[in-house]
Amino acid sequence: MPDSPPASARERAARTKRERSRRALLEAAAELFAAQGWLPTRLEDVARRAGVSTATTYNHFPTKHALIAHVYAPLVAPPIERARALRAQGRDAVAVLEEHVRDLAVATREHEALTVPFVFAVQDHSARTGRAPDPADDADPRIIAPLAQLLGELIVQGQEDGTLRPFPPGRDFATQVLNLLLLRVMNRRGEPAELTAEIVLTVLFGALRPEVLVDAGRDGRPFAR
Structure with missing residues (x-):
């Protein structure tokens, strides 16, 4: 009878199989969510497309909410990484905030x-x-793809250094700003990203730095590109 492979080899094989299953699930989910949307896409369908069992799918992703968030998070990671890099270089928080909104759009x-x-x-x-x-909620898409977190940090930093008005509270307002951006993407399909960004920035700075709009005049569009 052949000897059993050492534990380390078995562990590597199990880890490789698990990683392969996870990649297959994410790829299948991206295809189905993009083609069918949120409601018609079921975890069972994703499992079938990925060639794994439904139980395996639940072992990786506890809910459909978590699955779409894990699909989406890498797609919006570059704007977050770029904004953090700009902050690390000492760039002005308000300037980084504007660029970050444009990048998110x-x-x-x-x-x-x-x-x-x-x-x-x-x-x-x-x-x-x-x-x-x-x-603590590992199925919360807002935690898995934390789009509002850095937005809130940038607003708070601008409020603390006096370049942005202190009200509304930065972290809370960041959620409202992000919701505006995301809902506009959902309700205005095909709208140019530049227009989406301009509208969101006009609302954001209209509340937190209204002098920018006042100085632009009644017909001014200071965030147009």
Whole structure:
């Protein structure tokens, strides 16, 4: 009888199999969510497309909300990484904030077919829980793809250094600003990212730095590009 492989080899094989299953699930989910949207896509369908069991799917992703968030998170990671890099270089928080909103508009528009089901997942999860994002909730799409977190940090930094008005509270207002951006992507399909960004920035700075709009005059559009 042949000897059993050493434990380390078995562990590596199991880890490789698990990683392969996870990649297959994410790829299958991206295809189905983009093609079908949020409601028609079921975890069972994703499992079938990925060639794994439904039980395996649940072992990786506890809910459909978590699955779409894990699909979506890498797509919006570059704008977050770029904004953090700009902050690390000492760039002005307000300037980084404006660029970050523009970058988010580009990323969410570029991946519009997956942004829409992600928005549905966020709204559905929020309605079910009735609470703010909870870091302990591993199925909360707002935690898995934390789009509002850095936005809030930038607003708070601008409020603390006096370049932005102190009200509304930065972290709370960041959620409202992000919701505006995401809902516009969902409700205005095909709108240019530049226009989405301009509208969001006009609302954001209209509340937190209204002099920018006042100085631009009645017909001015200071955030147009």
